[in-house]
Amino acid sequence: MFSEPPVNHMDSTDLNKEDPSLESLAAVMREVAQAEILPAFGLVQARAKADGSLLTEVDLAVQQRLIKALERLTPGIAVLGEEMPESEQLRLLERASADDAHAGEASAFWALDPLDGTSNFACGFPAFAISLALFRKGQAELGIIYDPVRDECFSARLGQGAWLNGDPLQCRRDCQRLADAMALIDFKRIPPERVPGLIRTGAFRSQRNLGSVALDWCWLASGRAQIYLHGAQRLWDYAAGRLIAAEAGVITRMLPPGLAEPSAGLTLAPRLAMAAAHPALFDQWWEHVGLPWRE
Numbered sequence: 641m642f643s644e645p646p647v648n649h650m651d652s653t654d655l656n657k658e659d660p661s662l663e664s665l666a667a668v669m670r671e672v673a674q675a676e677i678l679p680a681f682g683l684v685q686a687r688a689k690a691d692g693s694l695l696t697e698v699d700l701a702v703q704q705r706l707i708k709a710l711e712r713l714t715p716g717i718a719v720l721g722e723e724m725p726e727s728e729q730l731r732l733l734e735r736a737s738a739d740d741a742h743a744g745e746a747s748a749f750w751a752l753d754p755l756d757g758t759s760n761f762a763c764g765f766p767a768f769a770i771s772l773a774l775f776r777k778g779q780a781e782l783g784i785i786y787d788p789v790r791d792e793c794f795s796a797r798l799g800q801g802a803w804l805n806g807d808p809l810q811c812r813r814d815c816q817r818l819a820d821a822m823a824l825i826d827f828k829r830i831p832p833e834r835v836p837g838l839i840r841t842g843a844f845r846s847q848r849n850l851g852s853v854a855l856d857w858c859w860l861a862s863g864r865a866q867i868y869l870h871g872a873q874r875l876w877d878y879a880a881g882r883l884i885a886a887e888a889g890v891i892t893r894m895l896p897p898g899l900a901e902p903s904a905g906l907t908l909a910p911r912l913a914m915a916a917a918h919p920a921l922f923d924q925w926w927e928h929v930g931l932p933w934r935e
């Protein structure tokens with residue numbers, strides 16, 4: 641059973657309410673997954689959205705139920721869900737940025753991906769998750785990802801650590817050579833001309849693609865892979881997972897396409913993600929990938 645380690649709650653003046661416990665969030669996510677996700681696994685029809693990604697009625701049902709639950713747990717804190725209209729998402733980010741500009745005010749919102757890995761879910765491939773992160777003043781401060789197939793709940797609090805089902809989570813640091821690393825790479829979002837160089841002989845030991853960004857980050861955090869590359873992640877994709885990985889000791893970097901340096905501020909624009917489980921390994925991976933990729 642998930643049990644959250646003791647933590648000191650943040651000053652309630654920041655949110656006008658204490659953060660909900662990770663245990664309470666995990667319980668809600670498990671309940672929703674058991675009611676909406678698992679009974680429909682591999683049985684629902686999916687349709688393509690404007691960006692080409694898939695959507696099912698389960699995505700919408702999970703988002704609706706979790707928004708209602710979060711309104712109850714943290715009244716007054718808005719939810720930015722993947723399946724909301726983009727205009728509504730942009731208004732929420734603009735409001736949060738405006739709040740950030742006033743030193744005496746605290747901005748906070750939830751970033752929710754109700755079903756990360758919808759394509760997997762729809763075709764019966766067992767790799768998908770619910771992803772949820774709490775942002776304050778432009779930074780993710782709490783993240784929780786629930787994998788209903790494995791009943792694994794990954795979580796983190798900024799500066800306090802990461803956990804898997806309540807047990808401390810630390811990435812493995814025993815792999816320090818690129819040739820020994822297990823890689824998670826999403827080739828679909830990488831320029832085709834860059835792929836041959838990435839997969840040349842001796843580049844890494846082996847490669848996988850889970851089809852779920854949230855689980856990619858969590859599996860890095862838990863030592864199931866050592867290096868990572870994904871060409872285009874959105875805010876709800878990486879919000880919780882990157883925090884969990886970083887709190888577990890993974891070296892991470894999020895970059896605007898075509899640039900070698902991060903940009904400040906929150907955005908809905910896609911970001912390239914790179915990561916490695918050891919600083920020396922990250923340096924080798926960075927050199928091998930050869931960023932920035934210019935168009």
